[in-house]
Amino acid sequence: MRVVSLVPSLTEAIAVTAPGLLVGVTDWCSRPPALDARRIGGTKNPDVAAVLGLRPDLVIANEEENREPDLTALRDAGVQVLVTEVRGLDQAFRELERVLVTGCSLARPRWLDEAEEAWAAVEPLPRLRVVVPVWRRPWMVLGRDTFAGDLLARLGVVNVYAGHAQRYPRIPLDELRASGAQAVVLPDEPYRFTADDGPEAFPGLPAVLVDGRYLTWYGPSLVKAPQALSAALRAALGAAGRAG
Structure with a gap:
């Protein structure tokens, strides 16, 4: 898969779980420190043409961090866009599984289990x-x-x-x-x-x-x-x- 992430948190989650899956990320995606992917602008002002030029199979976005007009432009160009909503911890765990397992076709990572265990304790x-x-x-x-x-x-x-x-x-x-x-x-x-x-x-x-x-x-x-x-x-x- 070729994935573009417009959300710094989810960029880190994908990169840690499956290095090399990301082909494009925002200028604000600072983790992991050695991330090697094309920078395509900010979360609020991504270069839509640059994203399309990367031929992504999937673009990961968030309803709070990203603007609907940009996401609509990507969809209109035929790109699959997965939009997350995170307002609480339980929702974050569900959305992380949706992004990684359903969206990116990855096995559920051990670190996600460890995070749930840490917060349960x-x-x-x-x-x-x-x-x-x-x-x-x-x-x-x-x-x-x-x-x-x-x-x-x-x-x-x-x-x-x-x-x-x-x-x-x-x-x-x-x-x-x-x-x-x-x-x-x-x-x-x-x-x-x-x-x-x-x-x-x-x-x-x-x-x-x-x-x-x-x-x-x-x-x-x-x-x-x-x-x-x-x-x-x-x-x-x-x-x-x-x-x-």
């Missing part, structure tokens, strides 16, 4: 209220119905804005500071929060700097994600307890 933390910015200028946070929010909930985290009407609401910084959160979780993607860029906006709140791949990617990273995220959150919980 999670011991939730004591209740920890957090805000989770994903952007600044303007400030945007995790709201309702998100994959990252579901992961955090399984770890015992209470997202202050989980009940918001929007999935990624824009919230003024003053409101975030007054939200009653015990900590702020700062991933390094899509906005690259760092120790010097983000924590200073929340004086007095423990800042949990996390690898965005463990929080927002659905693929092989799910094997290590529960342990990595739990360790970071437990440190913040201890800091919140000392502050209280």
Whole structure:
């Protein structure tokens, strides 16, 4: 098969499972580091002509990351497009199997079993209220119905804005500071929060700097994600307890 992936998470999942299957990927597909495939633009602005030039048997996409006009253009040209939807962990596991086994005709990989086992063994933390910015200028946070929010909930985290009407609401910084959160979780993607860029906006709140791949990617990273995220959150919980 010749496969083009327009989704970084799924690019990694396919490349780890069947090296050489991918002939085209986006500029944002950074995993695995030595990935050898044609770059065809961004997730929001792929070069449709370049994709068609690769003669793919299958294009992998996601309803949130990719634009419908691009997918329609590919379908109109006769290309099979598999569109995924991932709003929670269980759905992510189902979609990964659909992409790899049904879409790419591969055997179910061992790492997918290991990921399910790792998350089934999670011991939730004591209740920890957090805000989770994903952007600044303007400030945007995790709201309702998100994959990252579901992961955090399984770890015992209470997202202050989980009940918001929007999935990624824009919230003024003053409101975030007054939200009653015990900590702020700062991933390094899509906005690259760092120790010097983000924590200073929340004086007095423990800042949990996390690898965005463990929080927002659905693929092989799910094997290590529960342990990595739990360790970071437990440190913040201890800091919140000392502050209280």
